[in-house]
Amino acid sequence: MKITLCFTGLSPEPWVQGLRQALPEADVSAWQPGAAPADHALVWAPPQQFIDEQSQLQTLFNIGAGVDALLQLQLPASLKLVRLDDAGMSVQMAEYVCHAVIRHFREFDAYAADTQAGRWSFRKPRLRADFPVGVMGLGVLGERVAKALQVFEFPVNGFSRSPKDLPGIRCFSGPEGLGEFLAATRVLVNRMPLTPDTEDMLNKSTLSQLQPGGYVINVARGKHLVEQDLLDLLDQGHLAGATLDVFRTEPLPAEHAFWKHPKITLTPHTSARTLRDDSIAQIVGKIHALQRGEPVKGIVDALRGY
């Protein structure tokens, strides 16, 4: 069995070593143009040339959760696309989002400013009931986030394309459920897959339907958010703030207004990092399962877009 790796933006070498150890019977190497055809590939945002040259591939294993970069390519219909299925990401996403929600709810930034200034001053406790959190996108990571928020007793709403039923979570679905979901939500957490239907979905019209004092946490893709609409709603005071981990252009350009905006907290696309050892173990398990003809989790439906 031959496995090739093609990553944009990170070095494949540690992955090559890890895979060789985990799968000694396989011939593993990083892809170079003109390389011999492989059976399986591990990829992150590969170029079209890779797909065109490696026409005998049976499986593309995406080493992240989001497959939007893959679905922009011309892919043969017979190629199986498999994304990471949690692999240590959901706990990271849950801690990132809970941290952002709690930091905002408990006004920890304001307390930090007070203590920096030597002020011992209390704020009036806020009521959890006034901070319903809405998670848009209830995939593996989104569902974990929603459940983690329940531990802190926030009212939690969920929105997904098709109906879901999660205990204790008010679930809304489809275009007909969106308005009601937004109106019931003050803190919005975006975990949607990026597809033509969801691109620009966080815009003036949707974000202005959030409850007054709304807060936006984007941990999915930058292209979900119309950045100027967010800035306008922050400046008009309808939104209280935002925590953003993803951006339309990454790295975020030096002159971008988000860097220094007083109501925006940003991080460099780090909410849930791919963990190499966990991911290799999962992918090797899936290669073995596919060899035995067994089903595997995380198969991407290219038409649906995730």
Ligand code: GLV
């Ligand atoms: C990161 O953004 C991922 O898709 O895993």
